[in-house]
Amino acid sequence: MTMEVYAVFPDKIAQRKHIEAEVKGHTANSRRCLPCASDGGRNRVSSWGGAESSLQGEDQSLAGAVSPHTSGGPEEDMELYLDLRSQPCRSVFLFARAVGIPFEFKLVDLSKGQQYTEEFGDISAVRKVPVMKDGGFVLTESTSILKYLVQKHRALVKDHWFPEDLQQRARVNEYLSWQHLNLRAHGSKVFLLKALFPVVMGYEVAQEKMEAAVEDLNQSLRLLEEKFLQSRAFLIGEKISLADLVAIVEIMQPVGVGVDVFGGRPRLAAWRDRVKDAIGERLFDEGHEEVMKTSGLGEEIKSSSQLGEFALKFRKLFS
């Protein structure tokens, strides 16, 4: 199954250094450790979760027993098509890893436009990541993937992630709906205008547009604090839920391009630290490693065969 990755995305064999580094301590025969290609096991693009995995995050209390759904061989692991520079990919990645759901990591490099390949189109007509493939069942949209994982792995996922309680669940759903056209839309826009617009278009975006985008982001952050977080430990209550993961990955996108989101927002910074603690700082940092070093991204995009495609989209989005 791993070979499929190389067939679809042949230039990715030498990437994902952080995952390479992480897998060193993992035994090659682990049933959740996927077979490697032709490099003696050093250049894996696969990842996994599982209660026994050393990669699971520091707060092991978040993971329970291994679900019966995942007790088969590695051939039963679901596949996640991801690029960790994408926020929704990170929320799915962090959740699966934090609770210990095994998966095969299929890299779709957005900076190379691999979402536009014929091969990826066969997997998803929407041409966006993340995509989950669980047996023959293909699912898009990060929030629906997260809820699918909660429902499928009930024995593994503690209630606080997506509470059964009527009002608590409604609060998680409310956040997951609200964020699309607010924190997600506004954080993404600032990221795209700062990190990618100059590379793709060849000039800086007008100052007025940048200021308006930052103002929208500030408005979303204000609502995040005042409506959702309030004086609680996490967005929905005293324990972490899907809402916190979906929120933090969006916030880290503008942070990655130098926006000082947490400056002057001590309540938000303290919440971020609690999210880190809850899933484990090591896992948190692993998930955000690539978005925190976006300096190389410009060069990757410039040399992409899809540069024209990007420029068309940017003109439409921002003109």
Added chain:
Amino acid sequence: MTMEVYAVFPDKIAQRKHIEAEVKGHTANSRRCLPCASDGGRNRVSSWGGAESSLQGEDQSLAGAVSPHTSGGPEEDMELYLDLRSQPCRSVFLFARAVGIPFEFKLVDLSKGQQYTEEFGDISAVRKVPVMKDGGFVLTESTSILKYLVQKHRALVKDHWFPEDLQQRARVNEYLSWQHLNLRAHGSKVFLLKALFPVVMGYEVAQEKMEAAVEDLNQSLRLLEEKFLQSRAFLIGEKISLADLVAIVEIMQPVGVGVDVFGGRPRLAAWRDRVKDAIGERLFDEGHEEVMKTSGLGEEIKSSSQLGEFALKFRKLFS
């Protein structure tokens, strides 16, 4: 409780003619019929559902027995803050009415900027409709309200609306997530540019922008057909679900301003007819009456004290 509506929105007493007309046959003492203000019962702004209600829609088979959750007096009815010219308000309205969940209709007239009043701000800091108030529990975001209603009224709501089945539920969640930044964003944009932009800004939008917006809408409609509807009767399967309601209300928005969405799309037109049949044509038309006569909307907005606020928002959105 009904007085609250008049206190918050005093100029709405004489509105909602279609609801006034509908309530005539309803006895004033019905426990779900709310007390009227000072007009002898003719000018209600309240509405309701319930298996015994004549307003329930033609396909009564969609409603079951009255849920134990709703068996109290009228003081226990939840409140829905709505403007039926808003798509998400319509999905909540149509669902509650189709399955027979009692509620009190609280009108928030968006064309008058009533979402910006201090009173409405006390109900929801987000300043958007719909808002649900169930006892002391206030919930925003239409899709979370819909799921709350499904979970609370399990005995009343048949499984097909939001199936318990893992994959079927995932498909509904996938659609409800996808639509935010696709059909909803694109349909709304065409509606705003066609119906409101000229009134608010004083000039027509540039042809190029309108064409780009229509192209985006067409792309969303193509995905709606090819990815979601396919050759099924409804978006998720052979029966109606929340996804169909959330989709149809978005499509009817550009239809209301003269965009020929169904022309050349017989599969989509047949699906719309099945949605109408499933909830009842009378209810469908009632929910869409106001958006199908947007000709008067311009005048309402022009005379609104919030015209400046609208202009600021439009400049930001579309410049």
